[in-house]
Amino acid sequence: MRLYETSETGSIEIEIGEDLQARHEELAQRNREWFRERGIRAFDITGSVGAGKTSLIAAMVERLSPEHGIGVIAGDVATTHDAERVSGKGARKVLQINTGGMCHLDAKLVHRALQHLPESGLDLVFIENVGNLICPSFFPLGAEARVAVVSANEGSHVIAKHPAMFQSADLVVLNKTDIADAVGVDLTGPVSDLQRLRPGMTVVRTNCMTGEGVEEVLRALRLA
Ligand SMILES: Nc1nc2c(ncn2[C@@H]2O[C@H](COP(=O)(O)OP(=O)(O)OP(=O)(O)O)[C@@H](O)[C@H]2O)c(=O)[nH]1
Numbered sequence: 081m082r083l084y085e086t087s088e089t090g091s092i093e094i095e096i097g098e099d100l101q102a103r104h105e106e107l108a109q110r111n112r113e114w115f116r117e118r119g120i121r122a123f124d125i126t127g128s129v130g131a132g133k134t135s136l137i138a139a140m141v142e143r144l145s146p147e148h149g150i151g152v153i154a155g156d157v158a159t160t161h162d163a164e165r166v167s168g169k170g171a172r173k174v175l176q177i178n179t180g181g182m183c184h185l186d187a188k189l190v191h192r193a194l195q196h197l198p199e200s201g202l203d204l205v206f207i208e209n210v211g212n213l214i215c216p217s218f219f220p221l222g223a224e225a226r227v228a229v230v231s232a233n234e235g236s237h238v239i240a241k242h243p244a245m246f247q248s249a250d251l252v253v254l255n256k257t258d259i260a261d262a263v264g265v266d267l268t269g270p271v272s273d274l275q276r277l278r279p280g281m282t283v284v285r286t287n288c289m290t291g292e293g294v295e296e297v298l299r300a301l302r303l304a
Pocket residue numbers: 127128129130131132133134135136156162210211212255256257258259286287288289290
């Protein structure tokens with residue numbers, strides 16, 4: 081962690097407790113084992129509030145459910161809106177976790193939710209993290225891959241400002257490309273920031289309202 085003071089130049093580094101990080105990793109590993117033992121591929125879908133996480137999951141579930149047994153775990157501070165939106169798209173089970181104020185899911189919460197999934201018949205699990213570009217970065221869930229969804233209206237510098245999130249991601253989805261011009265955002269900005277931070281990382285542009293780009297997301301995740 082780096083603390084900047086406006087009255088002085090320079091910064092100080094504050095280390096986040098290594099013990100705590102090791103504990104989170106241990107709990108994530110338990111989930112990884114849980115998925116491995118059952119032959120389930122799991123994906124952690126992160127991103128800011130309103131970036132399009134639920135829209136993307138709903139589109140992927142709709143496309144994949146004829147051939148896959150899918151479980152969805154939707155994380156939010158409150159309400160069951162997201163679980164309701166994904167229900168009816170063909171998933172075997174959709175669960176909502178309400179964190180009651182916590183700004184991220186953690187591996188322990190996910191582990192508890194996993195106990196409520198069907199014992200058999202699942203081969204895919206999508207986990208929607210709480211809308212936040214900061215806290216979830218530090219909490220691995222034990223998924224095979226983390227997808228970071230960014231929407232055009234978050235501005236040109238969203239990736240440069242949240243390096244930890246994009247360091248922890250395996251795929252970046254640049255959503256709401258349809259409104260980029262309307263909000264005056266040049267999408268080459270976030271893409272080049274990402275290439276500086278994570279050279280060679282795959283970025284897929286989507287419009288989850290029309291489904292444009294969703295097939296490419298599936299290919300990037302080796303789901304199609
Ligand atoms: N124009 C446009 N709107 C979109 C797109 N994708 C999603 N939306 C809309 O953006 C709003 C937020 O989308 P959600 O899928 O709920 O976003 P989310 O990331 O799940 O939001 P939280 O769970 O609240 O953090 C909804 O009204 C969607 O219909 C897109 O590609 N283009």
